[in-house]
Amino acid sequence: MSEDHLHSFQEQVADLLLRHRSFLDVTSKLQESNARVVRALMKSVTECGCIEVNACRQAFPDDLSASEWQDRLQTHLSGKLCDHCLDVVKSELGKNLFYVAALCNLLQISIPDVLKQESDHLSTLGVFHLR
Secondary structure, three states: OOHHHHHHHHHHHHHHOOOOOOHHHHHHHHHHHHHHHHHHHHHHHHHHOOEEEOOOOOOOOOOOOHHHHHHHOOOOEEEOOOHHHHHHHHHHHHHHHHHHHHHHHHOOOOHHHHHHHHHHHHHHHHHHHHO
16 A cells, blocks of 8 residues: 555545544543454454464474574464355454554554554564564
């Protein structure tokens, strides 16, 4: 998504956010939307079954470099979201992004600036950023 699209989305959220202009409302709605994303994913596993989770402890051998770990580490997921579950997850993620944009608006933070800062940080620190 281009920087113009991100600015446009953020402006659209600012225009549409009428009911929940309070910082408290926006942060609680953001938390609720996070939970709805997770719930949609869990339903994909437990009700639909289009994806499965098979998790176990990940081994991080000392004799491998961090770049070699990527080839060995598992996602713990198998399968693929079916069309219905994909639509639900995308819808919930969209609402989540709406409230992220709303919070950015309240705090006068530009989403493209946040993404650029995080990208620069990731470029500088690489895999060590995630530790």
